[in-house]
Amino acid sequence: MTTLVVGAGMVGSQALRQLVRRGERPVAYELVANEENIEGLAGRVEFVEGDVRDLARLVETLRAHRITRILHTVALVGPAAEASPYEAYQTNVTGSVNVLEAARRVGVKRVVSYASNAIFDPDGGDAPFDEAYPKKPAGMNGAAKLCVEHVGEIYAKSLGLEFVSLRIGGVYGPGRSSGGVPQQMRACVEAHLRGGPCVMEKYVYVGRNDMITAHDAALGGLCALDAANPGLYYNIGTGEAYSYDELASAMRALLPGLEIEVREAGRPVTIGMRPMLTARAERELGFRAEQPFALGFRNFVEWVAARESRWRG
Numbered sequence: 449m450t451t452l453v454v455g456a457g458m459v460g461s462q463a464l465r466q467l468v469r470r471g472e473r474p475v476a477y478e479l480v481a482n483e484e485n486i487e488g489l490a491g492r493v494e495f496v497e498g499d500v501r502d503l504a505r506l507v508e509t510l511r512a513h514r515i516t517r518i519l520h521t522v523a524l525v526g527p528a529a530e531a532s533p534y535e536a537y538q539t540n541v542t543g544s545v546n547v548l549e550a551a552r553r554v555g556v557k558r559v560v561s562y563a564s565n566a567i568f569d570p571d572g573g574d575a576p577f578d579e580a581y582p583k584k585p586a587g588m589n590g591a592a593k594l595c596v597e598h599v600g601e602i603y604a605k606s607l608g609l610e611f612v613s614l615r616i617g618g619v620y621g622p623g624r625s626s627g628g629v630p631q632q633m634r635a636c637v638e639a640h641l642r643g644g645p646c647v648m649e650k651y652v653y654v655g656r657n658d659m660i661t662a663h664d665a666a667l668g669g670l671c672a673l674d675a676a677n678p679g680l681y682y683n684i685g686t687g688e689a690y691s692y693d694e695l696a697s698a699m700r701a702l703l704p705g706l707e708i709e710v711r712e713a714g715r716p717v718t719i720g721m722r723p724m725l726t727a728r729a730e731r732e733l734g735f736r737a738e739q740p741f742a743l744g745f746r747n748f749v750e751w752v753a754a755r756e757s758r759w760r761g
């Protein structure tokens with residue numbers, strides 16, 4: 449069995465680490481790996497430089513490495529997707545369909561792909577998001593993910609590929625992501641360690657966002673790869689959802705002296721969030737988050753502090 453992790457970003461690199469710890473030698477398919485994400489993985493992971501927009505290269509990689517299952521993590525995330533719907537379409541939609549098509553052509557059994565809680569309708573009622581909650585993405589992140597879910601379902605139902613889509617919320621933790629929330633959290637921790645205040649502008653989402661570490665998001669992916677008979681869609685989260693103000697309070701409580709000013713966004717916000725229900729993933733995939741916010745955030749601060757001290761020399 450050889451696992452291909454498409455994308456070695458914040459979540460993909462955590463999945464690679466977990467696979468390595470289990471004794472696998474996974475393959476990573478990545479356009480330009482960030483050194484922070486892949487630190488320590490050289491020699492334990494087979495890296496292939498490639499673009500998800502390049503179907504032929506994907507097919508060649510699956511064949512060359514005899515790939516049997518795929519964890520797909522590539523996307524332009526958060527503000528990067530909203531800033532350029534065309535680029536986001538190429539990477540997030542065409543790139544994802546390329547992954548499905550390459551898998552079908554080569555006979556890979558299962559593709560697990562990350563979606564987002566941005567697919568849900570933030571005005572769909574007061575209940576938390578369960579898997580069946582009404583879908584109505586307000587921005588490009590959610591629109592692209594919902595499109596991929598529909599295409600993935602067609603690949604599963606008409607072409608026999610096993611496809612599993614995982615809806616996750618705000619990811620944070622060691623590494624570097626193109627996502628807005630992880631970047632905001634990191635900027636605040638860095639500012640604090642350098643002795644200064646920070647500003648968190650509420651530009652990524654409105655409502656309350658389920659916060660999950662990259663470690664747990666990756667764990668959900670591995671559970672879906674391993675599950676005996678998974679369904680098509682799962683919410684993967686911690687059940688700990690925060691508005692921006694609540695997130696700042698939770699961070700202050702865990703990092704005394706942290707000075708965060710939370711400001712209204714000076715631009716339109718396209719992602720509406722609510723708490724997520726994850727009972728289905730627990731029941732059918734055996735997924736349970738290992739890092740509640742108190743633990744995940746402390747680990748994250750430690751990781752940033754270690755980088756800062758190395759940087760200072």
Ligand SMILES: NC(=O)c1ccc[n+]([C@@H]2O[C@H](COP(=O)([O-])OP(=O)(O)OC[C@H]3O[C@@H](n4cnc5c(N)ncnc54)[C@H](O)[C@@H]3O)[C@@H](O)[C@H]2O)c1
Binds near residue numbers: 563616630
């Ligand atoms: N980070 C979040 O807050 C968040 C929230 C909801 C959903 N998600 C989803 O989770 C998944 C993983 O997110 P992440 O935080 O690890 O993202 P990330 O930005 O850290 O990682 C994405 C990786 O994809 C690579 N990449 C970009 N374009 C590529 C291309 N054309 N070909 C090959 N590689 C390419 C990047 O170099 C990067 O390493 C994504 O599907 C994302 O949409 C993330």
